[in-house]
Amino acid sequence: MGAIIRVFATVMGWILRFFYNLTLNYGVAIILFTIFVKVIMIPLMLKQQKSLKDSQELQPILNEIQKKYKDDPQKQQQELMRIYQERKINPMGGCLLMLVQFPIIIAMFYAIAQPITYMFPEEAIKDDVKVAMEKYVTEGRGSTYKEVYYISNEREDLLNTNFLGLNLAQVPNSDSKNWVLWIIPILSAISTYLTSKITMKQTKQNTADNNASAEQAVRMQKNMSFILPFMTGYIAFIVPLGMGLYWMVNNVVTLLIQIWVMKKVNNNPVDSNV
8 A cells, every 4th residue: 555545544544533532433433524524625626616617618619729720739739728827727627626535535445444553553553452463363354354353343442333233344245145234335326326417417517518528528427327336336345334334425425515516616607708
């Protein structure tokens, strides 16, 4: 694991532990943690949505420039950059949120899978814990989730992983016949689908000009709206339920914030003059 992810995972662990100490409920701690992170990221979501909307509304102007200077690529690029600079639009602004979210998701996975390392690092340096961890056997379930299984079965004094009758340390595919464990993966997939549909609706609203670039974006999002839910459901099936809970809550909170962001950004149209 890279150094950046380790730093992120350490920070995730600190925040998660804070909310656990506050509530003494692991599930509620994950929910509060998720809401906290999403609220912090609202400015980035606003910036991303505004950047996407502004770029899409400028597309007819950009198309005219590309058509006008099709035989002069250098001049075409200069004019495109001039428009972006004048309108204070970053053409890569839409990618910023994705770049930030990816290490957070990976770091959160490690914070949940390895709670001793990232939530309770003071325990990791104790000789008795080291010995117990070396002797602890995960019964063929691999070493990735060794810490979370150990802390769930042996150290509930540190972290009680039970939430609404579910053990958030358990991996659904470790007992695939237990249909109750499928609840969170299924809800994760459904919430991913709903979030994708809202995003696609926003793209359609912002692409009234029906240019080729916009239509391609809509088609791509339509395909992803079917692929992503299956991917999310499968991943939530092979990771601890705590991670699935995080993913599900993240989708729901994202959906609510996205609706608010859409309304806010759509009330600020871009001037269409060149």
